[in-house]
Amino acid sequence: MTASLSGKVALVTGASRGIGLAIATRLAAAGARVCVTARKPDPLAEAVSLLGGPSVALGVAGRADDPEHRSSAVAAVEAAFGPIDILVNNTGINPVFGPLLSLDLGAARKIFEVNLLSALGWVQTAFAGDPRPGVVVNLSSVGGQVPPPGISFYGVTKAALEHLTRCLAVEMAPHVRVNAVAPAVVKTKFATLLYEGREEEVAASYPLARLGIPDDVAAAVAFLASDEAAWITGQTLVIDGGITLTGRGA
Numbered sequence: 001m002t003a004s005l006s007g008k009v010a011l012v013t014g015a016s017r018g019i020g021l022a023i024a025t026r027l028a029a030a031g032a033r034v035c036v037t038a039r040k041p042d043p044l045a046e047a048v049s050l051l052g053g054p055s056v057a058l059g060v061a062g063r064a065d066d067p068e069h070r071s072s073a074v075a076a077v078e079a080a081f082g083p084i085d086i087l088v089n090n091t092g093i094n095p096v097f098g099p100l101l102s103l104d105l106g107a108a109r110k111i112f113e114v115n116l117l118s119a120l121g122w123v124q125t126a127f128a129g130d131p132r133p134g135v136v137v138n139l140s141s142v143g144g145q146v147p148p149p150g151i152s153f154y155g156v157t158k159a160a161l162e163h164l165t166r167c168l169a170v171e172m173a174p175h176v177r178v179n180a181v182a183p184a185v186v187k188t189k190f191a192t193l194l195y196e197g198r199e200e201e202v203a204a205s206y207p208l209a210r211l212g213i214p215d216d217v218a219a220a221v222a223f224l225a226s227d228e229a230a231w232i233t234g235q236t237l238v239i240d241g242g243i244t245l246t247g248r249g250a
């Protein structure tokens with residue numbers, strides 16, 4: 001059972017589906033009021049309704065990497081529910097596949113902007129002003145720890161996000177705890193190419209003999225967001241069915 005988050009205010013980015021929506025659902029079930037963001041308004045409206053409607057959830061559409069969207073989302077959640085206690089930087093993209101030596105640097109900049117700089121931007125915006133208590137959880141990936149074939153630059157940005165997590169943990173202590181989670185393959189739209197049509201074969205390579213589901217990650221995020229994790233900061237929790245123990249990342 002997730003520890004109570006009653007009275008807490010959370011913002012989860014990229015939360016109209018997949019892992020972000022599962023995290024928002026867990027946080028809301030634990031009693032938090034939750035702001036969800038993503039690019040398109042319609043899926044966000046559906047998410048708000050799933051989460052329990054406007055008394056407990058708010059959707060703000062925009063791009064995570066747009067500073068104006070970050071400011072207006074934070075202002076909206078503060079006006080609706082109060083200052084943010086829990087920030088989950090869930091948005092992550094990987095629009096390219098192939099070797100680093102032929103990686104288009106324009107695409108690389110975009111991935112870096114969304115996966116790393118926007119996470120820092122959200123922290124700066126959500127925790128602007130005088131220091132106050134809070135929690136940040138960043139969505140990394142085992143690809144940030146074991147080089148992921150074909151999507152190496154994505155892994156580079158996640159490795160950087162894990163170090164950003166450590167650096168923020170030191171700079172924002174003792175008020176704000178900052179941690180990350182690093183999943184292996186979780187069944188979402190984002191990861192479809194990694195398992196579609198061969199799920200049994202991929203799952204068989206995992207010591208725990210299955211792929212992840214969004215709630216596997218959400219449970220860990222809810223724990224890190226709660227007071228049960230009050231003495232944990234700067235860490236990355238690997239959620240991978242044991243796959244990194246085999247030397248592989250996905």
Ligand SMILES: NC(=O)c1ccc[n+]([C@@H]2O[C@H](COP(=O)([O-])OP(=O)(O)OC[C@H]3O[C@@H](n4cnc5c(N)ncnc54)[C@H](O)[C@@H]3O)[C@@H](O)[C@H]2O)c1
Pocket residue numbers: 013014015016017018019020037038039040062063064065090091092093114139140141142182183184185186187188189190191
């Ligand atoms: N699924 C996996 O196997 C897996 C494994 C490791 C890490 N992750 C990480 O988990 C996070 C969530 O992944 P997912 O699998 O749920 O992805 P997903 O593609 O299913 O969902 C991504 C969400 O982010 C939103 N989004 C994408 N780009 C955005 C942008 N620029 N601005 C605002 N919103 C944006 C989408 O609308 C959607 O709501 C990502 O950071 C990803 O890197 C996923």
